[in-house]
Amino acid sequence: MTHTHVELRPGAYADSVALLQVSRAVQQADGVVAAQVAMATALNLEVLEGMGFDVPAEAGPNDLVVAVRLDDADTLDAALAAVADALDRAGRRAEGGAADLAPHRTTATALRDAPGGLVLVSVPGRHALVEAMDALEAGSDVMVFSDNVPVAHEVALKRAAADRGLLVMGPDCGTAVVDGVGLGFANVVRPGPVGLVAASGTGCQQLLALLDHAGVGVSSALGVGGRDLAAEVGGPSTTEALRRLDADPDVELVVLVSKPPAPEVAATVGSYAEGLATPVELALLGPGRPDLTAAAEAVLRRLGRAVPPWPVTGTAAPASRGRLLRGLFVGGTLCQEARILAEEALGADAGHTFVDFGDDAWTEGRAHPMIDPTLRLEHLARAAADPETAVLLLDVVLGHGAEPDPAALLAPALADLDLPVVVSLVGTAADPQDLAAQTAALAGAGAEVHLSNAGAARRAVELVGSRG
């Protein structure tokens, strides 16, 4: 008879990635049927409820929840010992020596004891301003990976940065390449003549992947955060990033990639870009505008390089049931690009769905879906079981920071499906996950794998369209 144990640990804290690892370790312990160790955010409470756990009503976002379901009550002590052991391992740090006596607890003291360098902030969004402000006060550029950062905080940070000639990448900046170092979710690329300014993390990664396939390197990719070109923020980071790339002698061509900007901000940034010595190619995503693959092709032509065919591996079977396209994405820009292309071809409000699991609503207190596939896998199973579903469209994004082997979890979930699956696999040959192996595993499970997200979306549309 199964036994369920739920406890709150107020004031305990670990970051969402560490807790994902703890949950996985506990799930593998003997006698454990299901386990979830997470901070009690609204989303995680929903997940726990979905798993059938009753969480005490007083649980708040600063409380750690330990929830386990066991084969029988006798194994509880062993399961809790596994939790303690996994939490202990998650909290242990690699470095030794005197710093262990009292490690730095704020960005300010870390920079005071050793000034210089770049700061990468990935604390929960409402705490991010404080750490990022430390960086600016110490004269360091900062990348704010955190999402759920209030827009007023973003404005305050960028104002402080502008006063000091510093760059704030983000908030919600997933990807950057600075001095050849990938930060956040970054693909491994060779150095080269292109400099990227990106208000879109996965948009940036798509360009990195396509340019790399075409043999063109990238010297820097500076993320600015998805809201930088919105009216409230006004594009200060975009302007500063353009200024820096213009000043970089290695950069021959700058590419600005973004979701549709506010028109007045686009005008300001556009006229700033026109005044630069380095040419700027605009890749602004939106209805009726060129997709990211077309933007990559335009870049290649401006550099006088050949446009290669974008690789496709495997062939999706024709759709045999349902009439709807289900897009389940980890990349926000990839999701938006697919939606635009699908709506152009199939019409809006036709019932096709496009979910971005990287959206703030899905990541409050949880790791990004490029790290934690749980929520998407759950929805994938549900979408596949829905008789209305005709075609599944997915993205898989490789690079530093992302899951070490995403195909290992996704391929088994795809293998037994009786509907066509199209995957856009964004990555470079040098990425740690091994692009070729990931491609082979996904194609082996029956998916049709594209390097171009626009290519994948068009193919999915075609498969849905063939159903009439």
Place this chain on the structure above:
Amino acid sequence: MRVVTAGADLLADAVAAQAVDVDRVDWRPPMPGTEDDLATVAADPARPAANERALAAVLGVTARLVDVAPAAEVLGLGRGEFLHAGPPITWDRASGPLRGGLMAGAALEGLVEDPEDAVALFESGDASLEPCHHRGTVGPMAGVVTPSMWMFVLEDPATGRRTHCSLNEGLGKVLRYGAYSPDVLTRLRWMGDVLGPLLRAAVRAAEPVDVTGILTQMLQMGDEAHNRNRAGTLMLLRDLAPAMIASGHDPADVAEAVRFVGANDHFFLNLAMPACKLALDAARGIEGSTMVVAMARNGTDFGIQVAGTGEEWFTGPAQLADGLFLGDYGPDDANPDIGDSAITETAGIGGFAMATAPAIVRLVGGTVPDALATTRRMHEITLGENPRWTVPVLDFQGTPTGIDVTRVCRTGILPQINTGMAGRVAGVGQVGAGLVTPPAEVFPAALARLAELARGRAAGRPPERR
């Protein structure tokens, strides 16, 4: 290239995997409920420069002992006026040791014959109670100051600003620990009749004693200048003894005074404290600064004052110290924390300089690595270091200086205070010594006021008086 990371270790790992030097901040969520105020204060454009100014002001002060004189003379304290340690308090809320100290003070001033009779005097409200801090003074433990008590007068030569402190009575059964037996009063009278005038003569005849300089040296010699002042006391004696001998006072009195000072390892504490106050007062009233300028306790409440919030006190219940007890005394005998002496920690010595004082580490129940860790941990909540006051065992790193309200709220690390323990019951005196921290809630309260003032500045509103 170097990357400092705060947050998910996985992202730090991904950077480290690219052979980049990664410095990981051990980030934890801030004290509950402080998130919004922290963001407001962090974004306050006045704060960075204000804190820089506040720290520079504190570090710019030097203290010299320029006079010794009765409180009536230097503070204008009148008959029936009593100063006490900590934030403001009334007799009805006063703890045992504060009551005992006040009773001893009333008897010393001849307001009552027997200290026990003073209870009615204080209950009637005829005597006035005021914090030492409000009169340019700091008082150890009960901190009771009466008009006839002799005070050290310290001066910042650059500005002429002055602070004051009474003379140290020694340990055990003494007024400042709440004792009021006849021998306590006898000693106080001798201090007033003999020690005070003799010290005045010596101080006025000698070069002003460089108190800041002595602090610098004693920190190198194993004193943290709160619970251990042995080296400082002897250096003071070295500076004053020739003038005491040459003062023309009765040689027997001189010998008794030198014996009294030399045998009292805490004598210099009463110079360290006003030196710290002199430095911290330089930062008072700096708009936008989040630096703590005073931590003080009256045996009931623990209060802090902050550079950017004027004279307002933020208070919570004083805590019981954790430490070792004299004789048969135990935790039940101890009063909650009391005294203005936490001004030393506020200025970056005392508990903040634990690493330099291995001899007291065991007194307060710790090990040498604990002491090193304590001083390092205090660097996490302070704005800077004192280049004058350095700790040899930490590679001559300066002591952590300028407690930052925002960093206390961010890290949950509370200032570490070395302290003595007074008996809970009036008349008992000292029962032990140990370690204590402020009640955590005073820091979020101060932060909330700083945030309110910052919002007012952003909206162009003048600050509302408190």
